[in-house]
Amino acid sequence: MADALIVIDMQADFCPGGALAVAGGDEIVAPINALMDGFDAVILTQDWHPADHASFADNHPGAAPFSTITMPYGPQVLWPRHCVIGSPGAAFHADLALDRAELVLRKGFRAAIDSYSAFFENDHATPTGLAGYLRDRGLTRLSLVGLAHDFCVAWSAIDAARLGFEVRVIEAATRAIDLEGSRDRARRDMTAAGVALV
Ligand code: VGL
Ligand code: ZN
Numbered sequence: 001m002a003d004a005l006i007v008i009d010m011q012a013d014f015c016p017g018g019a020l021a022v023a024g025g026d027e028i029v030a031p032i033n034a035l036m037d038g039f040d041a042v043i044l045t046q047d048w049h050p051a052d053h054a055s056f057a058d059n060h061p062g063a064a065p066f067s068t069i070t071m072p073y074g075p076q077v078l079w080p081r082h083c084v085i086g087s088p089g090a091a092f093h094a095d096l097a098l099d100r101a102e103l104v105l106r107k108g109f110r111a112a113i114d115s116y117s118a119f120f121e122n123d124h125a126t127p128t129g130l131a132g133y134l135r136d137r138g139l140t141r142l143s144l145v146g147l148a149h150d151f152c153v154a155w156s157a158i159d160a161a162r163l164g165f166e167v168r169v170i171e172a173a174t175r176a177i178d179l180e181g182s183r184d185r186a187r188r189d190m191t192a193a194g195v196a197l198v
Contacts, residue, residue, distance in 0.1 A: 002040035004139040006118065007032055008146030008153045009047045010096045013082040013089035015147075020082040022148045024175045026093065031173045032145050033097040041102050041139055043130075045118045047083035047152070048090060048106035055114040056081045066179060073123035076114060077179070085109070105130055117155035119163065131163050141166045145173035154186035158193040168196040 010032065012018050015025040036042050049055065057065040057078035065080045083090040092098060107115040107128055115121040118130050134142070142165050144157050153174050160167045169190060176183040190197060 001140045002138050003038075003141045003143065004041045004043055004134060005032075005035055005039040006142055006144045006146075006156065007042065007044045007096075007101075008118065008144060008156060009045055009083075009148070010093050010146050011047060011083055011089065012091050012093060014047075015093050018082070019080050019089050020177075022175045022177055025147050028145065028147075028173045028175060029093050029095045033095075035143075035145065035170070035173065036097060036100045039143070041137065042100040043103045043105065044092070044096075044098070044101045045105045045107060045146075045152070045156075046090065046092070047108050048085055049083050049108045050111050051084055052111045053084075053108065053114070054112055055079050055108070071113070071122075073113060073121075076122065083108070103133060116152045117159045118152070119156060119159035124159075131160075131165075134165065142168070144169045147175060149174035149176035150179070150182040150186035151177060154190055157190050157195045161190075161193045161195050167194070168198050171197055 013020050014022050052059060057063050058081055063078050065078060068075050068077050105118055113121050120127055142160050144153050146153055157167050157169050
């Protein structure tokens with residue numbers, strides 16, 4: 001049994017000045033860097049969308065950013081265009097320590113479906129492959145940090161707990177978007193799924 005630190009989407013577009021900035025997102029870079037040494041493995045995820053991605057409001061004429069539509073796989077929030085493949089906004093925050101990262105998992109690269117979770121796309125069925133990677137390496141205890149607490153961190157943590165991993169979210173090293181109470185809802189849902197909030 002070994003411990004992995006999973007750093008979710010610490011990218012320029014989710015930090016102040018970025019296209020989908022999370023308040024205080026840059027404040028958690030140094031704490032995350034400091035955590036890395038305490039883990040057997042460090043894994044980074046990277047939101048990575050093609051220009052025609054279905055989660056971008058501007059790909060739906062007349063739709064407002066932060067509104068919700070129904071996709072074939074369920075409800076989908078429409079976001080400002082962010083983390084476009086290869087763009088500066090998709091890069092990791094310039095101060096994030098990358099040397100310890102043994103895997104960079106990209107997600108959300110299929111135009112027709114979003115992927116908040118690092119484990120499954122938003123249909124809750126298409127795997128990213130991360131579960132197999134972690135199991136093959138014996139990384140059974142997972143600590144999650146990064147952005148955003150109430151979307152990609154929460155969805156990843158809940159999926160990981162359902163898959164049988166021992167999961168905690170280090171809340172001081174996260175920040176939330178907090179769309180219509182999503183932060184409190186995410187905390188309740190994580191707790192109900194057996195995720196420890198520390
Ligand atoms: C995220 C919205 C859209 C996240 C990614 O990393 O939480 N949120 N894409
Ligand atoms: Zn995204």
